[in-house]
Amino acid sequence: MIRPAASSARIVVLSGAGLSAESGLGTFRDAGGLWARYDLEEVATPQGFARDPALVHDFYNARRANMTASAPNAAHEALARLSRRDGVTLVTQNIDDLLERAGARGVVHMHGDLSRALCHACGARWDAPAVMSPEAPCPDCGAAATRPDVVWFGEMPYRMEEIETALAAADLFVSVGTSGTVYPAAGFAALARAAGARTLELNLDPSGGDFDEVRTGPATQLVPGWVD
Numbered sequence: 001m002i003r004p005a006a007s008s009a010r011i012v013v014l015s016g017a018g019l020s021a022e023s024g025l026g027t028f029r030d031a032g033g034l035w036a037r038y039d040l041e042e043v044a045t046p047q048g049f050a051r052d053p054a055l056v057h058d059f060y061n062a063r064r065a066n067m068t069a070s071a072p073n074a075a076h077e078a079l080a081r082l083s084r085r086d087g088v089t090l091v092t093q094n095i096d097d098l099l100e101r102a103g104a105r106g107v108v109h110m111h112g113d114l115s116r117a118l119c120h121a122c123g124a125r126w127d128a129p130a131v132m133s134p135e136a137p138c139p140d141c142g143a144a145a146t147r148p149d150v151v152w153f154g155e156m157p158y159r160m161e162e163i164e165t166a167l168a169a170a171d172l173f174v175s176v177g178t179s180g181t182v183y184p185a186a187g188f189a190a191l192a193r194a195a196g197a198r199t200l201e202l203n204l205d206p207s208g209g210d211f212d213e214v215r216t217g218p219a220t221q222l223v224p225g226w227v228d
């Protein structure tokens with residue numbers, strides 16, 4: 001398998017909740033995960049937000065506090081080192097900022113960013129306060145229409161054209177800590193393979209997806225072992 005340090009290969013890395021699990025941030029579908037404790041339809045869809053914005057803000061305020069109290073782990077730090085190499089695209093499904101706090105550059109947050117806020121009246125974006133509420137006015141238009149800048153189910157993920165361009169040119173696609181259950185991210189390995197890339201999965205509990213190589217273990221061991 002291509003080793004990043006020893007080549008000028010064009011690499012796309014897709015990460016999921018498993019990348020941040022050892023930093024103490026919950027995954028979604030592991031035992032006791034977020035979707036075991038919250039109804040996805042209520043807290044991660046536009047319809048749920050329209051029904052009960054206070055519940056949704058509570059859900060994301062708790063996750064934002066957990067994110068702020070957590071620290072990047074060795075896997076974030078290894079990907080941060082890799083991101084400084086030409087030809088590397090880090091795409092993450094995660095909404096936490098641990099890759100940036102580890103020093104990673106150019107991270108593509110396809111499902112948004114918990115540390116950012118969005119006004120769904122005027123489209124303004126700004127750094128989210130620690131605690132958001134339905135009454136808080138948008139700093140630009142004043143409307144009480146603010147929400148976390150995250151992509152909910154039924155919403156179009158961000159920067160898809162950029163991601164698809166990187167997948168079409170990739171020599172290697174690496175999936176780190178994701179169950180491969182949510183589209184369109186779950187289809188990226190097949191897109192990369194169709195364009196001729198080799199594919200590698202690094203996962204504690206491999207997803208069963210179609211990869212050329214699968215390595216099993218915690219991200220904090222597998223990712224530095226692969227990057228360095």
Ligand code: BV8
Binds near residue numbers: 184
């Ligand atoms: C779209 C952000 C279309 C918010 C997330 C009906 C209506 C509408 C759409 C659909 C529908 N039915 C299906 C769909 C498509 C839908 C979808 O795929 N649904 C699934 C459930 C079937 N997708 C969408 O809706 C997407 N948008 O289709 O738009 C469109 C088209 C045109 C115009 C407009 C719209 C948008 C999906 C984005 C949803 N937002 N997150 C938030 O975070 O709250 S999704 C959420 O789950 C995460 O962001 C993540 O992306 C996703 C997957 O989770 P994982 O990261 O994989 O985590 P999981 O817990 O599942 O797995 C953890 C993994 O880690 C495991 O593999 C485990 O083994 C591993 N692990 C654990 N510990 C470790 C580890 N690995 C290594 N080391 C460890 N220590």
